[in-house]
Amino acid sequence: APVVTLRGVRKAFPTGTLALDGLNLTVNRGEFLSLVGPSGCGKSTALRLIAGLAKPSAGAVVWGDDGAGPARAPAPGDLGVVFQEPTLMPWTTVAGNVRLPLRLTRRRDTHRGDDAEARVAAAIARVGLDGFADAYPRELSGGMKMRAAIARALVTDPHLLLMDEPFAALDEITRFRLDNALSGLWQGLGTTVVFVTHSVFEAVYLSTRIVVMTPRPGRVAADIAIDAPFPRG
Numbered sequence: 001a002p003v004v005t006l007r008g009v010r011k012a013f014p015t016g017t018l019a020l021d022g023l024n025l026t027v028n029r030g031e032f033l034s035l036v037g038p039s040g041c042g043k044s045t046a047l048r049l050i051a052g053l054a055k056p057s058a059g060a061v062v063w064g065d066d067g068a069g070p071a072r073a074p075a076p077g078d079l080g081v082v083f084q085e086p087t088l089m090p091w092t093t094v095a096g097n098v099r100l101p102l103r104l105t106r107r108r109d110t111h112r113g114d115d116a117e118a119r120v121a122a123a124i125a126r127v128g129l130d131g132f133a134d135a136y137p138r139e140l141s142g143g144m145k146m147r148a149a150i151a152r153a154l155v156t157d158p159h160l161l162l163m164d165e166p167f168a169a170l171d172e173i174t175r176f177r178l179d180n181a182l183s184g185l186w187q188g189l190g191t192t193v194v195f196v197t198h199s200v201f202e203a204v205y206l207s208t209r210i211v212v213m214t215p216r217p218g219r220v221a222a223d224i225a226i227d228a229p230f231p232r233g
């Protein structure tokens, strides 16, 4: 079932740069979709359009079933977003950072009180940061900061997790460890993931589907299903 469709999307910036033109892409429920392509082809722009952080110049971002039924825009908490920079708030702890989306969304009772605390603890445990709930970001390694950012993105149980080159700034060993952690998370949670990466290896290793974009202006050059999970361990 379609989660979101980019239909004939064009994105031109006021500077005159045409980042995307004629981009057609449907993200399906449960898939791990990697978006790859040359630098500057509009991968981040496409992700930002899905996240609602930018509007298309032409075309549309359509939520839910394509055509049939009302297309409902995502509510706060339906989306989790992770950028290359973990952007943790320095004045609060890991738990404080992970709790933030719950405070911002206040969806149902599960985002308040004891339930909220249980969710925060569970999200921290999921990314392997048990024991670091009360640590401040400055006390953490780069990999641990990224784990905390992922916990923060997952705490609301988002339907869709958007990740923009999350591990690009990390050393290769940490990156590989986080690839494995993310793979385990995705298999355990069943969340839909759109993952922007420069690394074809990472894309093949993690994904059920790889969409390759053309050089700018970006559109779909190839759409590849990965039949079986990439053999592990």
Ligand code: ADP
Pocket (backbone or CB within 6 Å): 013, 014, 015, 017, 018, 019, 037, 038, 039, 040, 041, 042, 043, 044, 045, 046, 216
């Ligand atoms: P990618 O993620 O594939 O490297 P981006 O989506 O970041 O590509 O950028 C696509 C193109 O749009 C690039 O040429 C980039 O310089 C340009 N671009 C991105 N954001 C802006 C912006 N806010 N203003 C002007 N140009 C932008």
Ligand code: ADP
Pocket (backbone or CB within 6 Å): 139, 140, 141, 142, 143, 144, 174, 177, 178
């Ligand atoms: P990863 O990011 O994959 O968890 P790291 O290399 O960042 O790997 O850290 C490996 C382990 O070393 C962490 O899980 C943690 O237990 C410990 N560690 C790293 N940095 C710190 C730190 N600043 N304070 C306490 N423990 C740390």
